[in-house]
Amino acid sequence: xxxxxxxxxxSILNGVAFGLLLFTLAVGLSLIFGMxxxxxxxxxxxxxVGAYAAYRVVGEAGGSLGAFLLALGVAGVLGLxxxxxxxxxxxPLARRGHLHQxxxxxxxxxxxxxxLSALFGDEVHSVAAPAxxxxxxxxxxxxxxxxxxxxxxxGLVLAALVYLLVERSRAGAVIRATVADRDMVQAIGVxxxxxxxxVFAFGTxxxxxxxxxxxxxxxAQPGLDDTVLILGLVIVVIGGLGSVKGAFFGALLxxxxxxxxxxxxxxxxxxxxxxxxALILTLRxxxxxxxxxxxxxxxxxx
Amino acid sequence: MSAATGPLxxxxxxxxxxxxxxxxxxxxxxxxxxxxxxxxxxxxxxxTTLISTIMGLVRxxxxxxxxxxxxxxxxxxxxxxxxxxxxxxxxxxVFAPLSVEENLRIAVRRGRAGRxxxxxxxxxxxxxxxxxxxxxxxxxxGEQQMLAIGRALLGNPRLLLLDEPSDGxxxxxxxxxEQVITGLRAEGLAVLLVEQNLRVAFALADEIVVMQKGRIxxxxxxxxFRRSPDIARxxxxxx
Amino acid sequence: xxxxxxxxxxxxxxxxALAGLAAATMTVAACGGSAVRGGGGGGGxxxxxxxxxxxxxxxxxxxxxxxxxxxxxxxIDEHGGKLGGRRVELVTADEGEGPQTxxxxxxxxxxxxxxxxxxxxxxxxVALGVRDLFTESKIPLVISNAGADEITGEAxxxxxxxxxxxxxxxxxxxxxxxxDQVKGGGVYVIAADYAAxxxxxxxxxxxxxxxxxxxxxxxxxxxxxxxxxxxxxxAIQRSGAxxxxxxxAGAEAVAFVKQYEEFGLADELPLYSAGFLTEGGALxxxxxxxxxxxxxxNYAPDLDNPAxxxxxxxxxxxxxxxxxxxxxxxxxxxxxxxxxxxxIDGDVTGEQIAAALGEVGEVDSPRGTWRFSETHNPVxxxxxxxxxxxxxxxxxxxxxxxxx
Numbered sequence: 001x002x003x004x005x006x007x008x009x010x011s012i013l014n015g016v017a018f019g020l021l022l023f024t025l026a027v028g029l030s031l032i033f034g035m036x037x038x039x040x041x042x043x044x045x046x047x048x049v050g051a052y053a054a055y056r057v058v059g060e061a062g063g064s065l066g067a068f069l070l071a072l073g074v075a076g077v078l079g080l081x082x083x084x085x086x087x088x089x090x091x092p093l094a095r096r097g098h099l100h101q102x103x104x105x106x107x108x109x110x111x112x113x114x115x116l117s118a119l120f121g122d123e124v125h126s127v128a129a130p131a132x133x134x135x136x137x138x139x140x141x142x143x144x145x146x147x148x149x150x151x152x153x154x155g156l157v158l159a160a161l162v163y164l165l166v167e168r169s170r171a172g173a174v175i176r177a178t179v180a181d182r183d184m185v186q187a188i189g190v191x192x193x194x195x196x197x198x199v200f201a202f203g204t205x206x207x208x209x210x211x212x213x214x215x216x217x218x219x220a221q222p223g224l225d226d227t228v229l230i231l232g233l234v235i236v237v238i239g240g241l242g243s244v245k246g247a248f249f250g251a252l253l254x255x256x257x258x259x260x261x262x263x264x265x266x267x268x269x270x271x272x273x274x275x276x277x278a279l280i281l282t283l284r285x286x287x288x289x290x291x292x293x294x295x296x297x298x299x300x301x302x
Numbered sequence: 303m304s305a306a307t308g309p310l311x312x313x314x315x316x317x318x319x320x321x322x323x324x325x326x327x328x329x330x331x332x333x334x335x336x337x338x339x340x341x342x343x344x345x346x347x348x349x350t351t352l353i354s355t356i357m358g359l360v361r362x363x364x365x366x367x368x369x370x371x372x373x374x375x376x377x378x379x380x381x382x383x384x385x386x387x388x389x390x391x392x393x394x395x396v397f398a399p400l401s402v403e404e405n406l407r408i409a410v411r412r413g414r415a416g417r418x419x420x421x422x423x424x425x426x427x428x429x430x431x432x433x434x435x436x437x438x439x440x441x442x443x444g445e446q447q448m449l450a451i452g453r454a455l456l457g458n459p460r461l462l463l464l465d466e467p468s469d470g471x472x473x474x475x476x477x478x479x480e481q482v483i484t485g486l487r488a489e490g491l492a493v494l495l496v497e498q499n500l501r502v503a504f505a506l507a508d509e510i511v512v513m514q515k516g517r518i519x520x521x522x523x524x525x526x527f528r529r530s531p532d533i534a535r536x537x538x539x540x541x
Numbered sequence: 542x543x544x545x546x547x548x549x550x551x552x553x554x555x556x557x558a559l560a561g562l563a564a565a566t567m568t569v570a571a572c573g574g575s576a577v578r579g580g581g582g583g584g585g586x587x588x589x590x591x592x593x594x595x596x597x598x599x600x601x602x603x604x605x606x607x608x609x610x611x612x613x614x615x616x617i618d619e620h621g622g623k624l625g626g627r628r629v630e631l632v633t634a635d636e637g638e639g640p641q642t643x644x645x646x647x648x649x650x651x652x653x654x655x656x657x658x659x660x661x662x663x664x665x666x667v668a669l670g671v672r673d674l675f676t677e678s679k680i681p682l683v684i685s686n687a688g689a690d691e692i693t694g695e696a697x698x699x700x701x702x703x704x705x706x707x708x709x710x711x712x713x714x715x716x717x718x719x720x721d722q723v724k725g726g727g728v729y730v731i732a733a734d735y736a737a738x739x740x741x742x743x744x745x746x747x748x749x750x751x752x753x754x755x756x757x758x759x760x761x762x763x764x765x766x767x768x769x770x771x772x773x774x775x776a777i778q779r780s781g782a783x784x785x786x787x788x789x790a791g792a793e794a795v796a797f798v799k800q801y802e803e804f805g806l807a808d809e810l811p812l813y814s815a816g817f818l819t820e821g822g823a824l825x826x827x828x829x830x831x832x833x834x835x836x837x838x839n840y841a842p843d844l845d846n847p848a849x850x851x852x853x854x855x856x857x858x859x860x861x862x863x864x865x866x867x868x869x870x871x872x873x874x875x876x877x878x879x880x881x882x883x884x885i886d887g888d889v890t891g892e893q894i895a896a897a898l899g900e901v902g903e904v905d906s907p908r909g910t911w912r913f914s915e916t917h918n919p920v921x922x923x924x925x926x927x928x929x930x931x932x933x934x935x936x937x938x939x940x941x942x943x944x945x
Contacts, residue, residue: 143805
């Protein structure tokens with residue numbers, strides 16, 4: 001057992017790093033889908049916007065920590081703006097149903113991907129880890145990239161912040177109330193349009209900043225938008241819609257599947273991801289953290 | 303504003319419904335400052351739709367709704383709430399996944415101090431204070447009703463819309479609701495009450511309005527109404 | 542397969558429009574040039590030949606397509622917009638990511654645009670998918686990348702020619718060298734799980750084992766969907782191998798090389814591969830992580846021969862980057878078509894070009910001279926290259942020629 005742990009420690013750690021990176025991506029997707037009822041298929045393209053922002057600001061050869069933070073800032077502003085815009089264009093379609101909104105965001109995704117391709121070319125680009133986080137450190141006798149440890153730290157902090165924001169803050173309570181009963185939230189004087197724009201902007205901010213964070217690991221290249229979107233969707237489905245906890249554990253699970261699963265069952269590497277999703281959907285159709293009902297039965301007995 | 307002389311709520315020629323149907327069909331209705339008007343009527347005559355229309359949750363086809371002289375018809379519900387209308391809806395509609403505390407805190411309007419605070423609501427409704435960390439869907443019907451009232455009060459309304467507050471509650475809980483409403487009236491709050499329970503309506507209202515097929519077919523003072531049981535029999539089918 | 546999910550793209554249309562525009566200006570420029578010079582070239586009046594170009598303008602292979610277009614354009618422009626004394630009109634069509642886009646595009650080139658020959662093709666699946674179409678239409682296809690052995694093996698045809706390489710070759714050329722370097726230690730063999738990866742590994746193992754090399758273990762990773770190679774790298778570290786031989790290209794090459802360094806393997810186990818691993822844009826993205834990697838390929842920018850000296854200077858001057866093997870193969874495709882067309886008198890047909898290609902002798906290429914084999918594959922040298930710093934960037938520097 002100890003020997004096994006020792007041999008796979010780096011893989012397990014790496015699964016955590018990969019999982020937490022996926023969490024930043026999936027939680028925004030999950031919030032927008034679960035809470036605002038919009039399946040935002042442009043989420044992957046927005047991740048790619050962040051990745052290219054990192055490529056442009058930080059570069060391939062190596063930049064300072066300041067450049068990395070600047071890239072995060074640029075990506076954050078782009079993410080907020082994109083989210084507000086997406087909220088604005090999807091809201092008028094709300095009455096036409098999910099499919100119309102999803103198709104609209106798919107259109108946005110294609111346009112964004114093509115613009116990126118026109119701006120940055122179709123070459124594969126990498127992003128250097130910020131100075132001080134390059135190279136590898138020893139973790140219990142094994143070499144491990146310092147930047148990935150940084151991603152683990154950022155991911156954990158982010159998970160805690162998002163959890164506190166959604167589950168413990170007043171803004172989070174307004175969001176959860178809006179999911180449960182939008183009319184009633186309006187009737188207590190809250191402009192739910194602002195809530196929608198806010199959640200959308202926050203979700204897309206997480207996508208673009210996730211792109212910066214993931215830059216040094218996954219690079220920036222055409223097609224990456226689809227890859228991360230699919231991983232994000234799998235996590236959202238596994239975790240349960242609109243649940244921060246679900247996205248967190250779903251992302252960690254997928255991280256381990258992608259890394260440890262591949263280590264232990266290399267022959268099945270291609271099937272592990274969707275196999276896991278199918279298995280979980282069979283056992284728990286609402287996802288890991290899925291709840292059966294969100295609204296109280298009106299006038300439950302007293 | 304010319305509100306000083308007119309009634310607090312003034313609805314004129316109000317028509318509304320869902321997808322073109324006419325559920326509220328030309329309503330004129332006044333509620334004076336500090337007054338309590340009870341709307342009676344059988345199921346399906348448009349009482350709740352009228353309340354929803356005043357709140358802005360259903361858009362009126364035509365007509366006007368003024369609060370202290372200010373036109374509200376066609377405004378968004380949140381704007382109407384901020385103008386001074388509070389809603390305690392049919393079925394309470396407390397936010398199930400939120401705790402009692404959260405249900406109240408999100409109703410506090412930021413940047414505008416008013417008479418009502420979460421602490422004052424807990425003073426008025428002590429049973430909520432005991433359950434502040436419970437989820438909305440873990441409360442009894444009576445507690446949910448108190449929560450819905452407290453939530454509406456936190457918007458510091460001038461007019462409270464109360465839709466069937468006694469519905470489905472145990473007699474003791476109904477008396478509790480009555481007491482709270484009586485207390486609020488004493489503070490000068492105007493109330494528009496929809497109620498099926500005649501005893502409750504009679505105990506609280508100073509004016510009774512009867513609706514039938516989307517229109518007001520009778521209105522009178524409560525004492526006058528109680529003195530003519532044939533009216534109740536004719537429109538409500540009760541003695 | 543995430544990257545194949547894209548439903549439709551706008552960009553190919555823009556590029557097609559631009560390419561069309563570029564072709565038009567080129568023809569105009571050629572006209573002007575010949576007017577000034579008073580109609581040089583051989584064949585009397587100004588004949589025009591229509592040449593089809595089938596390259597990926599969109600999708601994962603687009604960067605290769607760009608290099609290939611550059612090589613082709615450079616050759617034609619260097620020759621006054623003419624091949625074999627005839628003005629050339631290029632008609633470009635999008636190969637996309639596979640036969641589903643490429644086959645209709647090839648049909649259009651042949652049937653609608655009525656080109657006399659086609660060059661390009663990155664994907665082997667496409668090359669094999671259009672083989673019968675070209676053979677039956679009697680239009681020669683001069684392939685300037687697609688490397689499946691079959692194309693110039695069992696599936697060879699009078700109308701299929703190739704100026705690039707067969708997948709096994711750069712790897713087979715490398716086997717004896719790697720065996721000599723590791724001196725009996727095991728080599729871990731890892732490649733992307735698709736036809737080219739399998740062919741490459743087959744080519745390597747055959748000559749490597751024949752030269753006394755030992756394969757420690759062998760692993761194929763899911764093609765196009767592996768972002769994180771750490772689990773595989775972990776397995777390599779635990780295998781006790783003394784070196785690694787891999788086959789990756791494009792995005793996977795970048796991820797593999799970067800992670801190979803990040804997880805500390807670069808310091809312990811030398812990495813060998815066919816040169817696609819560090820070719821072109823991939824090397825820029827790999828940066829420092831690629832330093833010291835030794836690869837085998839038919840071209841390196843610093844090859845010492847007069848043709849390459851001219852070619853490299855012109856290429857750098859015009860496109861502001863180092864030429865790649867992809868650009869050279871396309872440059873040479875234009876060169877062999879030039880030779881073939883020169884030998885034809887009067888009207889040109891696909892059949893005549895195919896026959897004339899068979900008569901093309903030594904090609905004086907930037908990669909050194911080569912000639913077509915019986916099955917239309919280049920008979921060429923392979924070079925040992927090493928990634929070194931060059932100014933602010935990196936380059937594949939020639940170490941020496943590899944003995945076949």
